[in-house]
Amino acid sequence: MDNESQSDDSSQADKIARLIKTLHETVEELRQLAGDGLDTILHPDGALYMMPAAQAYLKQSERIQRQFADERAAILDSLPAHIVLLDEDGAIVAVNDRWRSHSVANDYSGENGLIGQNYIAHRSRMMGGPSEDTLEAERGIRAVLGGSSDKFTMQYTCHTPTEQQWFSMAVTPVKAGVRRGAVVMHFDVTERVLADERANLYRSRLERLVDQSIVGIMVERDGKPLMVNPMFAKMLGYETPDVILSLADTLQLFDPAEHERLSVYAAERRSNGSAPDLYRVIGKTSTGLPITLEARTFVIKWDEEDAICSMFTDLTKQIENEDRARQSERLQAIGQLTGGVAHDFNNLLTVVLGNAEVLSEELSDQPRLQSLADTTASAAVRGAELTNQLLAFSRKQPLNPKVMDVKKLIQEMDSLLRRTLPATISIEIIHSAGLWHAEIDSGQLESALLNLALNSRDAMPDGGVLTIAISNAVLDDAYVGHELDVEAGQYVQIVVTDTGAGIAPETVGRIFEPFFSTKEVGKGTGLGLSMVYGFVKQSGGHIRVYSEVGEGTSFKLYFPRSQAPLKDEHTFRIEQNIAGGRETILVVEDNDLVREHVVAQLKSFGYRIFQASAGAEALEILQKAPEIDLLFSDVVIPGGMSGRVLADAALRLRPEIKVLFTSGYTENSIVHNGILNPGVELLSKPYRRAELASKLRKVLDQD
Amino acid sequence: MMMIERTIMFRLFVSGYLPNSAQAITNLKNFCEAHPSEQYNVDVVDIFENPDAALEANVFMTPQLVVLSGSRKHVLIGDLSDTSRLAQLLSFET
16 A cells, blocks of 8 residues: 555545444434334435334344255255256256256256256157156146146156156145145155166066966965966866965865865974975866875075975876876786796797607507697697797887888788678778888787787677778877887887777786787687787887777887888798708707607708707818708807807808708897898798798708 | 214334334234224335335324325324334324
């Protein structure tokens, strides 16, 4: 400050001080005239003077107003919402911090938070123009602004440049003095919505898991079903779980005794938890049939209280499979046993038959004794037939399969079947076109079909219809899935159906067992179906039987399709007149009785004979005697060298030598899966004299 | 002139919600309610909003009540706490 101006200001200050004094005295005078009740004084030129008390009041109330405003702003800013205040036209008059930063973040416009702009128009623009949602929001906001609604809320989603967000909007009316408007609060509910979505996803997955589970699930408390999944309903034959859920008790779902047991389990589970958690239980289907279930049970919290949850698996199929496996194992065991017995019998029958035939020839001048020898021979033949059926069942018979037209064979059997079956039974043979071929031993197939036809005949004493249907069948994995002994693939299917008495369910499982017969004693051997079974299995096929008591029985035979071409069939017929020869034969047979018998027979045919009881001995003879034309050997000979090995050695020594095998039991080195190796000649024991003679000639005459 | 048909016209000049003005409005309202046998026409003029009306009526301070009763006109200055003055004024008239 400089000195000059100081002197100017001092005179002004004095003047002002005087005026203030005058002003104060004037105010005091006014106050005395009008009392303390005055607020303002008005000058005719429009100037307005406020009394000191009024001024103090205004200052105070301004301060309070400011404080209110600050507090209001602080409250608005602290609310977890984007808030805008609208006037009655929907223009934004005030906003809170969150709205402001939200607008900045979303680049709405500047930092003033769109104050002055119309909120409804802005919202519609931001939401991408008019849509069901924006129109609904607009209607709602206008209703609040117009006073016809107290509150409007809605949830909506919007895509920011970086993410999708969900907001819940609440619009409520406000009244400021005479001015109307509304406050709009936007709460960010993205977290909650995402959590809800996750929860929904999780819940829907769980629901699917339960609904589509292949395990039956039931939750119950005190016997009252609380939750049942569709599979459990399905297992018990109910269309939906609703019926089960409407039950007051599970009594209807289980066999009564089983229900009792489950109640005991439940009680034990409650008291000490000692009930089993894995057990079998017999359920009862909607039609009252029993069903074996495997149950896994545990205690579960259900609506805050303990309940019992059980998961059920239907064991019906598994038990069936187990039964079938057991049955198949049993048949196999019986097969091994009978196969062994049959082999020994065949050796014995060879001797009996051979000797009987020799006797019969020798006794041609003594007819009485000759007939005894013939009876012995025919009994031995009958015995051989039986042992052959046993061998067939045990799948140890030598098969000679050829690619064949099944239809042709069956058509050729027509007359045989008509002769065999009485006239009261009509025979129908049905076949589809384009039938595949199969590699089957035709003679055995004929026997098998004849056996089935005879069974059907016995099942239809009063007549009926026997149908043989031939068709192609493709068994897929789905069908094969639960069958133990079947492979998927293409098959020729032969179905033999009768309209007879049918087979009772309790016997149907045993019909393939040898010596199992429902016929009167002496009427059947019980080997017919055993032979059919063994033959089909040995041929790589399988057999199924379907029967309804009183309706009939259907046997389905499946043989694998063969892609090989058909061969011309040379039917080989045993020459009835015995043709001998002058060649030299080496007989190898360990059974002395059999060997002596064979040697005698061969000599009677005119052949020259060497004989050996073991492989090594036979080889020695082969080396010493170059004149041997044919090696006739049993397949199984002692001394560590099988007939096959012996034959191989002989062929190396003498490549031009002929070989004929014989066996009563052909599961060995020359037989692979019971089927003769091509080119190997085999004479099955027991054989008739004529068969021996003609087979020898056939082999000797080969080039 | 019939008493029953008389309508008393009150014109109260105030300055917004300043304390004496607010008190005057309250006191006038109470007075009217305390004397229900009369008919009143009350007009409150806020000079902050309508200063011209005050100047036209030669009103130079607030609160100020202008009473028109028949052809007579009376003026009362202040917050009207002393209602006896107003009563006296009106009863004098009757």
